[in-house]
Amino acid sequence: MRGVFMLLKDLAEEFLFNCQCRKLSEKTVHNYRLQVGYLLDYLSQEHEVTELEKVKPQMIKQYMVSMQKKGRKAQYINDLLKAFKCFFKYLYEEEYIDELITERIKNLKEPKVIIQTFSNDEVQRMINYYSKHDYLTIRNKTILCMLFDTGIRLNELITLTEDKIFNDYILIHGKGDKERVVTKSPYLSKCLFKYNIVKNGYFENKTKKYANVFLSRNGLPLTHESIEIIVKEAAKACDVDSGVRCSPHTCRHTYAQMQLKNGLDIYSLSRLMGHESISITQRYLEGIRNTDVIKAGTKTSPLMNL
Structure with missing residues (x-):
């Protein structure tokens, strides 16, 4: 299906349906819906991109930078990136795209957090x-x-x-x-x-x-x-x-x-x-x-x- 002109919002719905078919938890599917939706809104509003063919790795990196500027923690941004990678991996495996867009986008370095527990x-x-x-x-x-x-x-x-x-x-x-x-x-x-x-x-x-x-x-x-x-x-x-x-x-x-x-x-x-x-x-x-x-x-x- 490479070369087919596809809307991101339609592909996102297909991705979420596939998550349900895989029997992922309702919470996971809900989080994916929100997280992928954040990216699609950003691409539409900031880059006027609504089609898969126009998405570039640099745009996703810019979104991550915008989240940093808003004061979001590295763990939060990495969680978003994890959802994006799952989404684009699905599109790659379904042959909607020729290369994995998120393959070279690395996670942010997270500060070491000492987990406080009960004595x-x-x-x-x-x-x-x-x-x-x-x-x-x-x-x-x-x-x-x-x-x-x-x-x-x-x-x-x-x-x-x-x-x-x-x-x-x-x-x-x-x-x-x-x-x-x-x-x-x-x-x-x-x-x-x-x-x-x-x-x-x-x-x-x-x-x-x-x-x-x-x-x-x-x-x-x-x-x-x-x-x-x-x-x-x-x-x-x-x-x-x-x-x-x-x-x-x-x-x-x-x-x-x-x-x-x-x-x-x-x-x-x-x-x-x-x-x-x-x-x-x-x-x-x-x-x-x-x-x-x-x-x-x-x-x-x-x-x-x-």
Whole structure:
């Protein structure tokens, strides 16, 4: 189909339809729609370009520069570029263009960001905060235990169903429609066992239409906001360090750093986290303090382990 005169807006719709066919998440498709739309608006308004044949790599670079001038962070601009590359890669593979327009456009250099996580003491206090014996309190405690002990994403926790929990592992349906397993420790098993007894008793005489592990008081799947509140309430009550962002995703960061500190190799951690590339997992190494590195190095000393 090379040489065919094509409108960018039509190609963008085709690209998004293809993303849906690939079963990408609704959030991913929504983000691609916005991000590609930003570029198309820029090309139309600043360069009067609405056809694929007129797009030049320099125009995309100029858009990135304009974002920098507006004060956008490098990570934000790189996320945009990632979407642009996916879009033009699709057009190249479908033979709408003869060369990959974005091939030589490089990412901006991002400053190293030390990920602030909960301390061991803060994790323990947050879990102990939910100490009552009613359904909602035990559910909330189990949610925290699940987040800290498996490192699963918020949406993975919300959509987790009862049939995915096995004796010593949990089957997670993750990003990109991919499945992976995470470990289920004896501690978490005990929490889940107690939670299921209370849950079954709570819903014994109530209608339960959903098989999600975690349900609201009315038997509905939990929302992102409700779990955010569970984490923030515990963190606030336990006077967590003000430099730590109190969110479910920080629980995931905490899980990763604790696993590394406890000696898990980065390759295994990458699989447990469901990362596409080990380079993503390596970010967690930056947050490990020198004292922890020295302690780990001493523990694994070659001569001390002869």
